[in-house]
Amino acid sequence: MIKGIHHVSLKCETEEEFEKAKKFYIEILGLEIKRKWDEGIMIDTGSGLIEIFNNGPGQKLKGAVRHFAFSVDNVDNLVEKVEKSGYEVFEGPKDIVIKSDPPLPARIAFCLGPLGEEIEFFCEKI
Secondary structure, three states, X not given: OXXXXXXXXXXXXXXXXXXXXXXXXXXXXXXXXEEEEXXXXXXXXXXXXXXXXXXXXXXXXXXXXXXXXXXOOOHHHHHHHHHHOOOOEEEEEEEEEEXXXXXXXXXXXXXXXXXXXXXXXXXXXX
């Protein structure tokens, strides 16, 4: 039985990319390293992990996964930190209502991470 998403995995092509990814997720977003080993680290998001490998060429292909989303308390504060750090926020912040049953009001924004990954900051307004 599935209990949740354990981790999302990212792969760096160079040590420079790896350091940039660590800085983004740890220093800018404020997440913490949970595990580390010779070929990578796992960063704790509070409800899952981001695994970042530093062991060679990654494939930068956009497949079926469009983005991953962080559940956050304050979208605008994170957007400000991300933009001040030189990363692109390409949508939002803005309020939306997902037309589901029942409707889901939220505040969202999207940015590009250090490896070109699309990241959503998502704050439910319930």
